Amino acid sequence: MQLGKIVPKNLAGFMELLPAKQIIFDSIVNIMKEVYSKHGFYSLDTPTLEYSSVLLAKAGGETEKQIYRFSKGATDMTMRFDLTVPLAKYVSMNYNELIFPFKRYQIGKVFRGEKAQKGRYREFYQADIDVIGDGSLSTINDAEITSIIYEIFKELGLYDFTIRINNRKILSGFFNILSLSDKCNDIMRVIDKIEKVGIEKAKDELMLLALSSTQINEIMDFVCIKGTTEEIIDKSNLYLNKDTDFDTGIAEIKEVLYYIDVFGVPKKNYTLDYSIARGLDYYTGTVYETTVNDFPKLGSVCSGGRYDNLAEYFTNRKLPGVGISIGINRLFDALQAMDNDIFMRNSPIDILLIPMNVEIFEKAICVSRDFQDAGIKTQIYFEDVKLAKKMKYANKINVPFVVILGENEISENKITIKRMEDGQSSMITLSEAVGIVKSYKRTVLY
Amino acid sequence: MQLGKIVPKNLAGFMELLPAKQIIFDSIVNIMKEVYSKHGFYSLDTPTLEYSSVLLAKAGGETEKQIYRFSKGATDMTMRFDLTVPLAKYVSMNYNELIFPFKRYQIGKVFRGEKAQKGRYREFYQADIDVIGDGSLSTINDAEITSIIYEIFKELGLYDFTIRINNRKILSGFFNILSLSDKCNDIMRVIDKIEKVGIEKAKDELMLLALSSTQINEIMDFVCIKGTTEEIIDKSNLYLNKDTDFDTGIAEIKEVLYYIDVFGVPKKNYTLDYSIARGLDYYTGTVYETTVNDFPKLGSVCSGGRYDNLAEYFTNRKLPGVGISIGINRLFDALQAMDNDIFMRNSPIDILLIPMNVEIFEKAICVSRDFQDAGIKTQIYFEDVKLAKKMKYANKINVPFVVILGENEISENKITIKRMEDGQSSMITLSEAVGIVKSYKRTVLY
Numbered sequence: 001m002q003l004g005k006i007v008p009k010n011l012a013g014f015m016e017l018l019p020a021k022q023i024i025f026d027s028i029v030n031i032m033k034e035v036y037s038k039h040g041f042y043s044l045d046t047p048t049l050e051y052s053s054v055l056l057a058k059a060g061g062e063t064e065k066q067i068y069r070f071s072k073g074a075t076d077m078t079m080r081f082d083l084t085v086p087l088a089k090y091v092s093m094n095y096n097e098l099i100f101p102f103k104r105y106q107i108g109k110v111f112r113g114e115k116a117q118k119g120r121y122r123e124f125y126q127a128d129i130d131v132i133g134d135g136s137l138s139t140i141n142d143a144e145i146t147s148i149i150y151e152i153f154k155e156l157g158l159y160d161f162t163i164r165i166n167n168r169k170i171l172s173g174f175f176n177i178l179s180l181s182d183k184c185n186d187i188m189r190v191i192d193k194i195e196k197v198g199i200e201k202a203k204d205e206l207m208l209l210a211l212s213s214t215q216i217n218e219i220m221d222f223v224c225i226k227g228t229t230e231e232i233i234d235k236s237n238l239y240l241n242k243d244t245d246f247d248t249g250i251a252e253i254k255e256v257l258y259y260i261d262v263f264g265v266p267k268k269n270y271t272l273d274y275s276i277a278r279g280l281d282y283y284t285g286t287v288y289e290t291t292v293n294d295f296p297k298l299g300s301v302c303s304g305g306r307y308d309n310l311a312e313y314f315t316n317r318k319l320p321g322v323g324i325s326i327g328i329n330r331l332f333d334a335l336q337a338m339d340n341d342i343f344m345r346n347s348p349i350d351i352l353l354i355p356m357n358v359e360i361f362e363k364a365i366c367v368s369r370d371f372q373d374a375g376i377k378t379q380i381y382f383e384d385v386k387l388a389k390k391m392k393y394a395n396k397i398n399v400p401f402v403v404i405l406g407e408n409e410i411s412e413n414k415i416t417i418k419r420m421e422d423g424q425s426s427m428i429t430l431s432e433a434v435g436i437v438k439s440y441k442r443t444v445l446y
Numbered sequence: 447m448q449l450g451k452i453v454p455k456n457l458a459g460f461m462e463l464l465p466a467k468q469i470i471f472d473s474i475v476n477i478m479k480e481v482y483s484k485h486g487f488y489s490l491d492t493p494t495l496e497y498s499s500v501l502l503a504k505a506g507g508e509t510e511k512q513i514y515r516f517s518k519g520a521t522d523m524t525m526r527f528d529l530t531v532p533l534a535k536y537v538s539m540n541y542n543e544l545i546f547p548f549k550r551y552q553i554g555k556v557f558r559g560e561k562a563q564k565g566r567y568r569e570f571y572q573a574d575i576d577v578i579g580d581g582s583l584s585t586i587n588d589a590e591i592t593s594i595i596y597e598i599f600k601e602l603g604l605y606d607f608t609i610r611i612n613n614r615k616i617l618s619g620f621f622n623i624l625s626l627s628d629k630c631n632d633i634m635r636v637i638d639k640i641e642k643v644g645i646e647k648a649k650d651e652l653m654l655l656a657l658s659s660t661q662i663n664e665i666m667d668f669v670c671i672k673g674t675t676e677e678i679i680d681k682s683n684l685y686l687n688k689d690t691d692f693d694t695g696i697a698e699i700k701e702v703l704y705y706i707d708v709f710g711v712p713k714k715n716y717t718l719d720y721s722i723a724r725g726l727d728y729y730t731g732t733v734y735e736t737t738v739n740d741f742p743k744l745g746s747v748c749s750g751g752r753y754d755n756l757a758e759y760f761t762n763r764k765l766p767g768v769g770i771s772i773g774i775n776r777l778f779d780a781l782q783a784m785d786n787d788i789f790m791r792n793s794p795i796d797i798l799l800i801p802m803n804v805e806i807f808e809k810a811i812c813v814s815r816d817f818q819d820a821g822i823k824t825q826i827y828f829e830d831v832k833l834a835k836k837m838k839y840a841n842k843i844n845v846p847f848v849v850i851l852g853e854n855e856i857s858e859n860k861i862t863i864k865r866m867e868d869g870q871s872s873m874i875t876l877s878e879a880v881g882i883v884k885s886y887k888r889t890v891l892y
Binding site (some may be wrong): 006007008009010011014015016017018019022023025026029037038039040041042043044045046047048049051052053054070072075077079089090092093094097098099101102103104111113121123133136137138140141142162202226237259262263264311313314315316335348352361362365366369372375377380382383393394396397418 | 451452453454455456457460461462463464465466468469471472483484485486487488490491492493494495496497499502503514516517518521522523525534535536539541543544545547548549550555557559569579581583586587590633634705709710756759760761762769788794795798806808811812815818823824825828829830831838842843
């Protein structure tokens with residue numbers, strides 16, 4: 001860099017995109033907002049900074065290490081590391097103003113000072129939805145959430161993805177049946193890691209929990225049951241009527257699966273999977289993970305579940321809920337690697353309007369206003385440079401159409417429109433041009 | 447609060463809205479995004495946290511006091527306090543990847559640890575646009591920016607607002623003519639405060655700068671010239687041909703005003719005002735302030751201007767630009783106090799679909815899918831409670847229509863739709879209901 005200048009650079013693990021990429025990131029966010037809001041979820045925007053005492057109300061050791069925490073004056077503050085604790089705070093604070101079931105979405109940045117490495121971000125977007133009940137909450141919400149996951153991934157242009165569903169009561173009930181109630185949460189954490197570490201390593205870890213090989217094999221056989229949802233439930237029927245938790249879990253999952261079908265989620269996009277455990281003790285019923293099948297290494301890109309108490313550290317009220325969270329940055333990286341269709345959309349405008357010289361600026365502004373009024377996004381190129389440089393600009397911004405306005409066009413009361421895709425160009429009237437651009441916008445995704 | 451619970455609370459100066467208000471805040475943001483992007487501005491999203499050395503490259507004493515700055519490990523970090531320094535960093539870092547003129551908008555939170563007081567926020571949204579040239583930049587951009595300000599305020603439902611425009615070269619040239627070149631920036635800062643402190647107080651402050659009463663009176667007479675833009679320029683003609691800066695300023699402002707008119711900004715919404723100085727030395731040409739006439743005390747809600755060098759502390763390249771910044775939180779507070787039309791829009795959905803009992807859930811889901819497919823945002827009420835409680839929910843969420851589905855409706859293959867505005871209710875077919883809701887959406891803003 002130049003002498004005496006400060007070197008401009010970003011902190012490691014903080015994503016910052018070039019303009020064309022940012023448009024795509026924004027369109028992913030917009031798809032999520034659209035789907036969430038059309039199902040009746042209110043948007044929420046909580047502060048980036050909160051009292052440490054609030055954010056860390058429930059946090060354990062790992063969280064404490066990763067957070068951005070500091071003091072200003074006498075105030076101990078932390079940057080939010082998820083959107084769940086702020087939701088718990090919000091619902092507790094505003095209980096009397098809210099109407100339940102309270103459906104909210106929040107899409108915002110969270111901050112985790114993890115070790116920076118490829119594909120890991122220290123600042124990243126989470127897109128969360130939750131439905132919170134006051135005392136109770138219908139299980140059908142668990143099915144609707146599944147249909148929302150489906151809708152979002154479909155809208156993102158993904159087809160080969162699997163929403164893997166389970167119910168934690170089935171697992172905990174099953175461990176009860178094996179007389180392992182006291183080790184339930186520890187076993188769950190091992191089950192949760194099977195995909196990452198493999199079956200043999202998981203078995204070793206269960207050994208460390210002092211389980212017998214018979215118990216270990218029975219657990220592995222159970223969590224690895226494969227088949228259609230009906231087949232999986234059938235195969236686990238032999239454990240029925242031995243434990244209330246287990247029976248409740250099976251009844252709940254049957255209802256959820258039934259309604260998932262009613263909501264129109266195709267069978268190929270969801271599966272019952274007893275190996276889905278989610279690490280957090282927080283979850284008490286339905287749990288979800290979503291895998292993009294072309295990117296198994298990505299892990300789950302959309303996870304969540306049902307919980308009994310959103311905010312037990314803030315209030316005695318029972319606030320059960322169900323929710324999911326999508327980490328957008330990693331999903332964005334994956335979509336990019338897939339050459340997904342949405343990456344076609346990367347110009348903010350439809351037309352770049354090029355006046356041939358400064359005398360034509362006034363006319364160009366009038367023409368641009370006509371295009372704008374017809375709903376066509378139009379930018380005028382104002383700099384007084386050679387035509388070649390103007391066209392280079394058009395190419396770089398990846399605009400679908402260039403409209404050229406010169407003396408000839410003005411004398412004939414027409415414009416020249418050039419489709420950048422194939423270079424095809426013609427001199428036509430403004431209203432004809434409006435028609436062409438509009439029909440292009442209807443057929444092409446950009 | 448309850449025993450043993452942590453009290454949920456927010457830091458002072460951090461806005462957090464109830465759901466109905468958040469919808470309106472979001473729609474303000476969306477209006478801005480829409481207008482910015484349709485004029486060819488790319489969206490940008492820079493990190494919330496940056497190296498202190500980068501963010502404070504140019505900052506002076508006041509900024510240092512207000513920032514949220516802390517260390518994690520060996521890294522000295524600061525939360526961004528505006529969107530201009532991050533832009534300068536971004537353009538310097540990515541110069542070779544960008545195409546100029548580079549038009550970007552950024553809407554994001556900034557953080558300033560100011561003394562908390564009513565109407566002042568420590569975390570607030572700024573909505574910035576800038577056009578950056580490489581070496582030079584056409585003055586017409588200054589006019590287009592004015593038309594964008596106009597468009598945004600009009601879209602926000604504001605009519606009585608004034609964009610006040612000036613050119614800093616006119617002021618500095620005028621001070622040169624009075625042989626006050628060396629005190630130029632100090633005088634500008636006093637002029638900038640006239641509205642806040644009044645003319646007499648401003649005169650006192652000019653006295654402290656050791657100006658003669660003749661000079662002070664001449665300055666005051668000049669900056670207080672009133673009239674149409676043509677009259678104001680005419681009245682200042684007597685200073686022409688005495689100073690290059692002054693003459694350039696007058697020529698530039700004439701061109702900008704000419705094109706503002708071409709862009710279609712009504713004369714009642716902008717004015718030439720020689721008392722607009724902007725405090726920052728950064729600005730070198732056109733400057734803007736925007737006042738909402740019903741809320742003079744609010745001060746300027748949209749300010750900015752033309753500068754010669756965006757990023758002189760990062761690079762030797764000359765990057766002139768023009769931009770504006772809107773502080774959304776204070777604007778939101780003002781709109782709220784005005785009972786603005788956009789405050790009508792506060793439900794995320796069009797229809798709340800109420801199945802009379804749990805047996806009807808399946809049918810309700812199918813009906814909701816039909817509404818959704820027709821582009822109507824529909825939420826189903828799933829909780830198994832009395833109808834009165836379901837209707838109370840509908841009222842609270844301020845939804846325009848309720849659709850009721852019971853045994854009667856199903857046997858007749860119809861639905862009952864109730865318009866919440868006037869309570870009018872009728873049993874009709876689904877496609878008739880789609881028509882009613884769609885025509886309502888076309889005529890009513892919500």
